[in-house]
Amino acid sequence: MAQDMNHIELFAGCGGLSLGLESAGFDLLVANELSPMASETFAYNHLNADLENQKNIDKVFWVSSEFSRNNMKDRLRENPYNATGLKDNHHSDLLELKPNNEQLKRSLFIGSIIDINFILNKKGSWLLKSLKSGLGSGSVDLVSGGPPCQSFSLAGMRDHTHHRNELPWEFAHFVSKVKPKIALLENVSGILRAFKIDDKQYYAWHEVAKVFAKVGYIPLCLHINAKYVGTAQNRPRFILIALRKDVYKAIKANSKDQLLLDALEPSKRLYDRVKKGQDPEYGCLPYYDINKDHQLFENSILSVLASHKSKLVSVKDAIDDLRSTKINDSDYVKRINNDYCKHHEHPLDKLKNHDYRNNGPKARARFRLYQIMSNLPKEQSKEVSKYLKTEGASGIKETTLKSLENYWMLDAENGDRLEKQSDEQALSLLTQLYTKKQTQRALIADEPAPAALSIPDDACHYHESVEMQRTLTVREMARIQSFPDWYQIKSKVTTGGQMRKFEVPQYTQIGNAVPPLLGIALGNLCKKLIEVADID
Secondary structure (H helix, E strand, C coil), X not given: CCCCEEEEEECCCCCHXXXXXXXXXXXXXXXXXXXXXXXXXXXXXXXXXXXXXXXXXXXXXXXXXXXXXXXXXXXXXXXXXXXXXXXXXXXXXXXXXXXXXXXXXXXXXXXXXXHHHHHHHCCCCHHHHHHHCCCCCCCXXXXXXXXXXXXXXXXXXCCCCCHHHHHHHHHHHHXXXXXXXXXXXXXXXXXXXXXEECCEEEEHHHHHHHHHHHCCEEEEEEEEEHHHHCCCECCEEEEEEEEEHHHHHHHHHHCCCHHHHHHHHHHHHHHHHHHCXXXXXXXXXXXXXXXXXXXXXXXXXXXXXXXXXXXXXXXXXXXXXXXXXXXXXXXXXXXXXHCCCCCCCCCCCCCCCCCCCCXXXXXXXXXXXXXXXXXXXXXXXXXXXXXXXXXXXXXXXHHHHHHHCCCCEEXXXXXXXXXXXXXXXXXXXXXXXXXXXXXXXXXXXXXXXXXXXXXXXHEECCCCCHHHCCECCHHHHHHHCCXXXXXXXXXXXXXXXXXXXXXXXXXXXXXXXXXXXXXXXXXXXXXXXXXXXXXX
16 A cells, blocks of 8 residues: 555644644645635645735635635635625635646635535535545545534533534535545544533534444544643543544454454444444443543554653743743754644744733733732632632632732732732732633643633733733744744734634634644554555
8 A cells, every 4th residue: 555645634724733644644635724814824834825915826715705716805804604605696716716636736625614515415526526536646545624613612602503513514424425544533622521402411522423423434532632742731632533434344354453443342333333223322432531541542553642641741841932042942842843744935034923912011910910829829829819700709818918928919000010018918909900701820831731722811921020921922822732933823813802703813723723743643643543454
């Protein structure tokens, strides 16, 4: 079997998973992303295409848009939900240009997977013929992606009726048409939690697994964490690896990895039941947890997902050198800046996406307090947090105020540094810093960053110098997520108001991305599985 492997990337976002998969040895056939803003970043780094200035855009195709191809400025700012639908008054580069295999190779489709599936469903679809053949290479090895499911997230709405919850099913439908050897689905850990619908428990991950079984794939479900592959963030993730039936059979025949084969047995039983028309009950299919199923993740092919479990990478490893040119790059920084497959051809003459945000005196004073809280005993830290969120109604103990006396603070009105405070002064400052925000915290220098890190105000810097009382820059967040410095994040930096419903600015692009280092680990796993199967 040829060593070259290929992949199609759905829900590509700004390109973190694609960067990892390509660095693991998968050649990109086609990528798809709904958001024009995230697509701008993907196109710039993976295709060397500058959409804003309309340079080298021949490999970028809009699936559906309210605007014509020569109106790129409006295309980049349109609401993609309004563009969805392939309506008579919409423009579709795919349908109007009908690019051939050579033109499609290493291209980006901007638009909804629902519209792509509509095109694939047409009788005699030219696009289906092209994609299914791997654009002429014979077949597709991998279809990968992370369909957004806001309601599956613990930080989201947890609404099973939300329209985005259709997207894992659209993902499975695409797989059923293109028939790759393996499908890889990445999602938030919240997909593992139950919903209650009419007093009945509903598990989204279990339903998704059954859908893949229905379309001919054996689903292996995992709960892993990006920090265990060397990313500087505590980022638990649900992974579904779906093996086409013939690939599963070949792996079973060829593999000597008994732990893997045993782990796949419940998956095959679920597949058999679904194929008989049954509806397997929740509990018949396990998901394997990297923190619990130690043997499987340490002694089987899945060990590639635990390569850094014994030595985690800290926030300080990731971003400390950005504070000063006198600080040397850590091994982590050297790794992410040198180990990826690089398609970006733009020179890095200046570090991009590293502009400090203008935080006011009150915000900076609160950030300093968060740094102090990270050093307090846990109970005292919780007490201060509750005091801030209840506007003082919860009260605060004198012993806690005494602890605050040991630290310098910042004046909430003018930002001046205040040395050791009396009880009264500390209490006066706390009353100026009330906040309803639930997730704000200071980063801990010697630990990975927390999981919730997609909004600029979620976290402040760990360093205690006055100038570091600030939120993170886009570049610092990208470093934590394991993006290299040459990877430029495009489009708007932030957004707000009603625009939040459809805009994906730089901070959100990074926060939503699959860390490239996790992409490498998942790519290596899929590659090994395909090599074990050894089928065309």
